[in-house]
Amino acid sequence: MAAGKSLNRVGGEWTEPSTGRWFEDRDPAAPEEVVGIFPDSGAADADRAVAAARDAFPRWARTPAPKRAEMLYRAGEILKRRKDELAHIMTREMGKVLAETKGDVQEAIDTAFYAAGEGRRLFGETTTSELPDKFCMSVRQPIGVCGIITPWNFPMAIPAWKMFPALLCGNTIVFKPAHDTPASASRFVEVLVEAGIPDGVVNLLHGHGREVGTAIVEHPGVNLISFTGSTETGKKIAQQCGGQLKRASLELGGKNGMIVMDDADLDLAIEGAVWGCFGTTGQRCTATSRLILHEAISAEFTERLVRRARALRLGHGLEPGTDVGPLIHEAAREKVHRYVEIGKSEGAELLCGGRPVDAGKLRGWFYEPTVFGKVLPNMRIAQEEIFGPVVAVLEVKDLDQAIAVLNGTRYGLSSSIYTADVNRAFRAMRDIEAGITYVNGPTIGAEVHLPFGGVKETGNGHREAGPQVYDVFSEWKAIYVDYSGKLQKAQIDSQPS
């Protein structure tokens, strides 16, 4: 093994890729710096990893759930111990500021402890029978080998959201992290190894989606795909899984809106908007990308937001005082800039930002926090996911119009309303089409014991986190025990007519 190279993990061994190819992981805030070198895996690696996961499955599935839970608890403790180091490497490879990468690791810790608690629950049901001397129950069973495919924006939280419940339910895993954040993924798997997860139960394949990702999705030995990423990739994966009747849980894009009514606490709403729009450089699936403002407060709110956006300090995420890090890579910055040009050509008013930043110490993929005013609901910048520090401000006359505008996209992940009127809040909670609605909070920030996911083209109806995720990673089995000693026929009339 050459120095600086990390490896795949297959069947309990750290292994080189069958392709002989490698790729570099670079710091988006200082792209000349190589964080590490990782395997560019191919289909033969997927074959080996799936075989290892299948081999490990029966033993892991029969390990009592409370024992599996103990290992996850240990993983939580190791993550806690290594939190600072893990956050540091995560900031280096994906750019978000240290406080946020610590939050990312914390989400993995919370998920580990939550899953560990489930080890002594995983409740099924017992119920009555329509026949005498018969016992009925339902139990959860593992599904088999899960293909776990994740994006780069939450390099530890999202793998944890998927893998801890999958493992707790007794499944084995082939994990393909985003190729932009391989170092965080390798560290995460190291933690699982240290926690005692047996060989073959978690297999890690680095590489690109179109090659090793596709090989995992299409592999007949993989029973389930849990994917988080773009809606475009999600649709492709849904078709591939559909062809094999393979379960697919898809968490996809968003175009999240925040409504601010005329009775809102504007100081609070401004704080929420700055965090929701520009936190993680706007690269969260739940980022606020549309501000839907009541006309009575729109001018004041926009002016204050622009002032705050201009004051945000761009920098390396490891530097104290940095508010906003870089975009993930050059192509992401080009995409953001393309959308800024589209916004201008559509007639929206560029109020601040709108340019890439390459000055002084800022050598990476930085982009100015950008606010567009006079945006109309059908403009592309109000409809399409930009995934960067760009927010569209739309003005409305009342709550009905605000909700109609908020609902008027193909996505439905997160949403928010700022109002002091409880009646308006409850109408919004009922009528907004989204998987998540905040009242008097921004669109970002999720707690791991509540369901996470979206409606419309944000997903395919499943939820991560919360008790609901255990339905993704387990199969329900109904069990009937007839202790009458004779043949009893359900639904068949046993009385002579």
Ligand code: NAD
């Ligand atoms: P992406 O779809 O490009 O990639 C996601 C993952 O899929 C990566 O690991 C990639 O290598 C892999 N992949 C790509 N093409 C594949 C293919 N054909 N077959 C199998 N795997 C493939 O997304 P991204 O750019 O990494 O992430 C950003 C997107 O993720 C945004 O749209 C964002 O909204 C979304 N996201 C959604 C959630 C959510 O919970 N809903 C959370 C975070 C991010």
